[in-house]
Amino acid sequence: MPRPGDGGSPPVDEATGDPPEALADDAVLQVDEIRRASEVDAVLDRLDNELVGLAPVKTRIREIAALLLVDRMRKKFGLSSSRPALHMCLTGSPGTGKTTVGLRMAELLRGLGYLRRGHLVSVTRDDLVGQYIGHTAPKTKEVLKRAMGGVLFIDEAYYLYKEDNERDYGAESIEILLQVMENQRDDLVVILAGYKDRMDDFFRSNPGMSSRIAHHIDFPDYSVDELAAIAGLIAAEHEYVLPEDTVGVLRDYLDKRMQQPRFANARSVRNAIERARLRQANRLVREPGASVTKQQLQALEPADFLASRVFTDHYEPRVGDDADGTA
Numbered sequence: 302m303p304r305p306g307d308g309g310s311p312p313v314d315e316a317t318g319d320p321p322e323a324l325a326d327d328a329v330l331q332v333d334e335i336r337r338a339s340e341v342d343a344v345l346d347r348l349d350n351e352l353v354g355l356a357p358v359k360t361r362i363r364e365i366a367a368l369l370l371v372d373r374m375r376k377k378f379g380l381s382s383s384r385p386a387l388h389m390c391l392t393g394s395p396g397t398g399k400t401t402v403g404l405r406m407a408e409l410l411r412g413l414g415y416l417r418r419g420h421l422v423s424v425t426r427d428d429l430v431g432q433y434i435g436h437t438a439p440k441t442k443e444v445l446k447r448a449m450g451g452v453l454f455i456d457e458a459y460y461l462y463k464e465d466n467e468r469d470y471g472a473e474s475i476e477i478l479l480q481v482m483e484n485q486r487d488d489l490v491v492i493l494a495g496y497k498d499r500m501d502d503f504f505r506s507n508p509g510m511s512s513r514i515a516h517h518i519d520f521p522d523y524s525v526d527e528l529a530a531i532a533g534l535i536a537a538e539h540e541y542v543l544p545e546d547t548v549g550v551l552r553d554y555l556d557k558r559m560q561q562p563r564f565a566n567a568r569s570v571r572n573a574i575e576r577a578r579l580r581q582a583n584r585l586v587r588e589p590g591a592s593v594t595k596q597q598l599q600a601l602e603p604a605d606f607l608a609s610r611v612f613t614d615h616y617e618p619r620v621g622d623d624a625d626g627t628a
């Protein structure tokens with residue numbers, strides 16, 4: 302969405318194109334109209350429909366959305382509407398939806414007119430920090446340039462900082478990030494993501510970073526019910542169906558898988574579905590002269606999950622389980 306007002310032209314309201322004059326003191330605004338002019342409801346509804354659970358996360362996002370709408374209305378009256386602090390930190394176990402929510406956040410902020418572009422640039426330490434002296438600043442600046450107008454998502458941000466290595470170039474990258482987070486906060490939202498305990502350590506060593514983060518959102522682990530609901534969504538996304546008896550087996554699978562190492566919440570569910578698709582395919586084409594119906598092509602059967610190693614008594618995850626689908 303092009304934003305008049307960028308590049309020196311006189312400011313105009315992003316959503317309505319209204320001239321900047323303030324409304325009369327006794328004017329009354331219809332909140333619904335302001336909402337409609339933004340895309341906030343569409344994004345919030347998608348968040349509700351497409352993401353299972355995550356109640357605390359959704360609540361916080363609704364609060365931020367409300368704040369941004371109020372800010373927009375204040376602006377119409379000529380009231381100070383300094384943009385609220387939006388940098389955030391998303392913590393939680395693997396596969397709890399941090400990256401997914403980061404993406405949605407970028408859409409939401411664009412829908413509210415707070416980001417020019419609303420894209421998400423996802424990076425890790427290697428994208429920001431160079432190997433040699435003089436390489437880090439250009440790398441970090443290049444990433445920041447790409448992210449301007451959108452969200453910079455730094456996954457496993459704590460790797461930027463190595464406590465026991467004073468000469469690590471990560472510190473240089475952090476310095477530059479801190480400056481931009483302060484000075485260009487109107488045009489860039491930085492989202493840090495990672496495991497909670499390591500992120501806490503990172504903030505303890507980098508108080509400057511901690512103080513620039515307005516929202517700390519912790520993602521809870523999913524219950525079996527939620528994981529099963531996620532499985533239904535993922536299956537539907539690929540136009541597969543999970544019949545009732547399959548859901549029962551899948552719940553047993555999840556019960557067991559949750560207790561095992563390298564369990565990665567929703568990602569493990571996605572991987573389990575992928576493997577079930579492979580087994581289903583194998584099952585359907587195995588017999589010479591086989592015929593299939595549309596229904597059979599869609600249904601993942603209990604057997605497609607029961608064949609998993611998770612159901613053997615001596616399950617030992619191999620290196621790469623839940624990364625390359627061997628479980």
Ligand SMILES: Nc1ncnc2c1ncn2[C@@H]1O[C@H](COP(=O)(O)OP(=O)(O)OP(=O)(O)O)[C@@H](O)[C@H]1O
Pocket residue numbers: 351352353354355393394395396397398399400401402456531534567568571
């Ligand atoms: N609440 C949810 N509802 C539906 N699908 C979800 C939910 N949370 C995560 N997923 C799905 O699970 C997968 C993993 O999610 P995502 O990559 O966002 O997790 P993450 O927290 O960023 O993981 P990591 O810590 O490993 O980076 C994605 O495919 C996403 O679509």
Ligand SMILES: [Mg+2]
Pocket residue numbers: 399400401456494
């Ligand atoms: Mg992630």
